[in-house]
Amino acid sequence: GDSVTQMEGPVTLSEEAFLTINCTYTATGYPSLFWYVQYPGEGLQLLLKATKADDKGSNKGFEATYRKETTSFHLEKGSVQVSDSAVYFCAYSPLTGGFKTIFGAGTRLFVKA
Amino acid sequence: KAGVTQTPRYLIKTRGQQVTLSCSPISGHRSVSWYQQTPGQGLQFLFEYFSETQRNKGNFPGRFSGRQFSNSRSEMNVSTLELGDSALYLCASSLIGGQNTGELFFGEGSRLTVL
Numbered sequence: 001g002d003s004v005t006q007m008e009g010p011v012t013l014s015e016e017a018f019l020t021i022n023c024t025y026t027a028t029g030y031p032s033l034f035w036y037v038q039y040p041g042e043g044l045q046l047l048l049k050a051t052k053a054d055d056k057g058s059n060k061g062f063e064a065t066y067r068k069e070t071t072s073f074h075l076e077k078g079s080v081q082v083s084d085s086a087v088y089f090c091a092y093s094p095l096t097g098g099f100k101t102i103f104g105a106g107t108r109l110f111v112k113a
Numbered sequence: 114k115a116g117v118t119q120t121p122r123y124l125i126k127t128r129g130q131q132v133t134l135s136c137s138p139i140s141g142h143r144s145v146s147w148y149q150q151t152p153g154q155g156l157q158f159l160f161e162y163f164s165e166t167q168r169n170k171g172n173f174p175g176r177f178s179g180r181q182f183s184n185s186r187s188e189m190n191v192s193t194l195e196l197g198d199s200a201l202y203l204c205a206s207s208l209i210g211g212q213n214t215g216e217l218f219f220g221e222g223s224r225l226t227v228l
Contacts, residue, residue: 032215043117043203043219044156051215089156093215100169101146101205101217103156 002027006090006104013080014112021075021107023064023090031092033057033066033073038087038106047075047088085111115140117220119204125226131192134223138185138206145187146217147179150201159202162187163209191225199227 048057053068162181205217
């Protein structure tokens, strides 16, 4: 069935380190892909998205490229900050047959000063 | 523009009771989805409503139900509460139509503790 797999956390990095969080999906059709972020005590908010193959989503220094051939949407940031500490969720939405967004398990990121 | 509003933010119930959670979507958003978030299971899809109709339902027992009103506000109800129902319940709204991008806008959640 449809699913999203993302790397397990927690991930602990020092400030200014490079971040990669892997995400792969299993889906039929051509889903839109998303990264959501959840800061402590808050709901989720959209970080970036891509709606078709080879699209690159970007926001706040984070980037992810929709790779249809490898069914992946890895999140990257060149230099993390302490304020990036949060839980990151990879997700996809098929946009057909009604609305249902499937989320990965989430990856907790800790950034040390 | 006001965001998604969920009430109550926190509540404590005992086993066997029932609970009703409320969600007011962003103005103009007609789709409302509900998710259960727990440390062990992550984000689990409960159901999605559009124009007062349930269009999708996740794998939860019949104790979990919901509805949507004509103003797009939504409620979910959990009857005969169990300890395992303790979780953060998140509501998300989205725009349906030509501008639909699949993006969900989340509320801050209702944290339910069952004792």
